[in-house]
Amino acid sequence: MTRVDDTRRRLLASLGAGAAIAVAGCTGASGEPHYEDGDVDVDGEGEERSAEEMTAAQSLAEQEIHESVTPLDTITIDDHEFVLEDGFVGSTVQGSVENTDDERVELVEVRVRVYDDEGDQLGRYIDRTGDLDGESTWEFTVVLLESPGDIDEYDIAALGTPS
Numbered sequence: 001m002t003r004v005d006d007t008r009r010r011l012l013a014s015l016g017a018g019a020a021i022a023v024a025g026c027t028g029a030s031g032e033p034h035y036e037d038g039d040v041d042v043d044g045e046g047e048e049r050s051a052e053e054m055t056a057a058q059s060l061a062e063q064e065i066h067e068s069v070t071p072l073d074t075i076t077i078d079d080h081e082f083v084l085e086d087g088f089v090g091s092t093v094q095g096s097v098e099n100t101d102d103e104r105v106e107l108v109e110v111r112v113r114v115y116d117d118e119g120d121q122l123g124r125y126i127d128r129t130g131d132l133d134g135e136s137t138w139e140f141t142v143v144l145l146e147s148p149g150d151i152d153e154y155d156i157a158a159l160g161t162p163s
Contacts, residue, residue: 033071033111033157038093040082046090046148053088054145060089061143062126069109069159074101077110077158078137084148091144091151093125097158102134107161112142117152132160 049057080095093112099105109128115121127140144151 031071033159035111035113035155035157036077036080038080038082038112038154038156040148040151040153042082042084042148042151046084048147049088049090053090056088057090057143057145061145062128063124065111065124065126066107066109066128066161068161069107070161071157072105072160072162074099074103075105075108075132075158075160076100077156080156082151082154089143091146091148093142093144093154093156094140095156096137096139097132098137099132099134099160104134104163105132105160106130106163108132108138109159110140110142110156111159112144112154112156114144114146114151114154116150122146122150 076098078096078098080093083092083094084090085092095110097108097110099108107128107130109126111124111126113121113124123144123146125142125144127142129138129140132138142156144154
């Protein structure tokens with residue numbers, strides 16, 4: 001291989017990397033998701049789910065992340081809180097996410113990580129929606145499988161896939 005070929009390959013590789021970074025910047029992607037902290041205040045409320053209730057809750061609880069979502073500057077979490085629902089639903093984090101841009105977002109994903117009182121992560125749970133129109137809000141409910149007495153705190157992030 002000649003020196004010219006080697007130089008040409010390096011130039012093309014750097015141009016390709018620069019194009020990928022430029023595209024990421026255009027979508028508002030900024031790398032790793034930014035997680036906001038959340039408090040859990042149940043003061044001993046809530047009971048363990050029965051086996052039947054746990055099976056029903058597991059059918060609602062999403063845990064698999066979608067690989068195509070990234071942090072977007074146009075997706076903001078308006079509010080969130082830990083809510084203890086009656087019956088099999090149990091522990092949840094509920095709130096709303098806004099698309100502040102004029103353009104539709106193809107997929108929005110809310111990720112919640114829950115922790116015990118020693119700071120150990122107990123699990124990660126997801127809620128998602130498709131086609132969030134520009135300047136609109138989506139209300140989410142993330143079902144958590146841990147018992148409320150086991151959860152001390154959580155953190156939350158919203159990600160998306162631009163159209």
